[in-house]
Amino acid sequence: MKNVVPQTIKITKTNESKIGQVDFENLSFGKVFTDYMFVCDYVNGKWQTPEIVPYSPLTLDPSARVFHYGQAVFEGMKAYKDDNGDAFLFRPDENFKRINKSSARLAMPEFPEDYFFNGLNTLLKLEDQWIKPGFGNSLYIRPFAIATQASVSASEADEYKFLIICSPAQSYYSGDVSVLVAEEYSRSANGGIGYAKAAGNYAAQFYPTNLAKQEGYQQIIWTDADTHQYMEEAGTMNVFFRVNDSLLTAPTSDRILDGVTRKSLIALAEKEGITVDVRPVKVSEIVEAAKDGSLKEIFGAGTAAVVSPVKAFGYSGEHYELQKQENSYADHFKKALMDIQYNKAEDPFGWRYKI
Numbered sequence: 001m002k003n004v005v006p007q008t009i010k011i012t013k014t015n016e017s018k019i020g021q022v023d024f025e026n027l028s029f030g031k032v033f034t035d036y037m038f039v040c041d042y043v044n045g046k047w048q049t050p051e052i053v054p055y056s057p058l059t060l061d062p063s064a065r066v067f068h069y070g071q072a073v074f075e076g077m078k079a080y081k082d083d084n085g086d087a088f089l090f091r092p093d094e095n096f097k098r099i100n101k102s103s104a105r106l107a108m109p110e111f112p113e114d115y116f117f118n119g120l121n122t123l124l125k126l127e128d129q130w131i132k133p134g135f136g137n138s139l140y141i142r143p144f145a146i147a148t149q150a151s152v153s154a155s156e157a158d159e160y161k162f163l164i165i166c167s168p169a170q171s172y173y174s175g176d177v178s179v180l181v182a183e184e185y186s187r188s189a190n191g192g193i194g195y196a197k198a199a200g201n202y203a204a205q206f207y208p209t210n211l212a213k214q215e216g217y218q219q220i221i222w223t224d225a226d227t228h229q230y231m232e233e234a235g236t237m238n239v240f241f242r243v244n245d246s247l248l249t250a251p252t253s254d255r256i257l258d259g260v261t262r263k264s265l266i267a268l269a270e271k272e273g274i275t276v277d278v279r280p281v282k283v284s285e286i287v288e289a290a291k292d293g294s295l296k297e298i299f300g301a302g303t304a305a306v307v308s309p310v311k312a313f314g315y316s317g318e319h320y321e322l323q324k325q326e327n328s329y330a331d332h333f334k335k336a337l338m339d340i341q342y343n344k345a346e347d348p349f350g351w352r353y354k355i
């Protein structure tokens with residue numbers, strides 16, 4: 001699905017920035033958006049001239065297929081600023097490849113690479129003031145695509161919109177979480193869409209997560225849909241287990257999302273000589289390790305929180321608390337990754353992308 005190369009992006013400027021009204025010290029995640037958004041329409045079998053316009057509501061036909069059949073995919077990435085005022089993305093090529101992989105699975109057209117990177121660069125240059133310096137500050141970037149064609153006939157659409165919106169974010173400490181290991185519900189199945197960043201995967205998680213909340217857990221550790229005997233993901237993050245001094249994480253599959261944070265942590269750990277076993281992780285072995293004290297840590301990995309420590313888990317009516325670790329891997333790897341993202345450390349892997 002290659003298209004004509006567009007070097008032009010049509011830009012419509014606003015007269016006034018909203019930035020003066022934003023309290024950057026007290027941001028709640030994902031509520032405030034920047035002045036502009038990137039929009040590109042797919043009609044007549046091709047992507048049209050991309051535009052950057054003032055951030056504003058969309059007008060869609062009520063029969064637009066995204067509302068009925070859920071053709072919607074997205075990405076989550078961040079821009080970081082160093083002390084010199086230079087702004088960076090982290091491995092954006094991975095997000096680009098992944099949104100097209102997600103689109104392909106949902107029978108949506110792939111987005112051209114040059115449109116994506118030109119759009120992102122141009123948008124982020126316009127929004128430079130919204131990328132605040134300071135360790136932990138970032139601009140959260142949400143590319144997404146939806147089926148806009150008006151018609152409730154149940155097949156894939158032939159009209160789409162690809163957008164990029166941006167929201168300033170802070171790193172905030174939400175506390176270590178308790179998680180419940182899933183024994184009934186599943187977020188994904190063999191042959192399904194678990195590996196895609198598809199909106200529907202999230203919709204399917206809210207209800208079981210609410211049930212877990214009623215039992216005092218903030219998130220669910222998803223297990224394989226067939227047997228519920230293998231640990232797969234924690235909420236909307238990949239999950240790592242530290243047993244003694246080694247890390248364990250499940251291999252990616254069609255049920256598990258191939259997270260950029262996950263693969264970056266694996267590379268960092270291996271470079272430091274920490275063993276990472278990428279293999280199916282049995283619930284029973286983690287329960288045993290919790291009982292005999294060899295389970296030191298559990299943490300989630302994802303762009304939004306980077307590393308999110310788990311302090312306890314529930315399984316089969318039992319509750320297992322983890323001892324707080326001095327010099328935890330979670331803290332260590334969070335800092336190591338953020339040091340690269342914020343241009344405070346060498347970037348031996350070539351992960352930083354200067355805007």
Ligand SMILES: *Cc1c(COP(=O)(O)O)cnc(C)c1O
Nearest residue numbers: 236237238257259260261302303
């Ligand atoms: C986005 C996401 C992740 C984390 O991916 P990153 O690329 O590290 O942000 C993990 N699991 C699921 C289900 C996700 O949607």
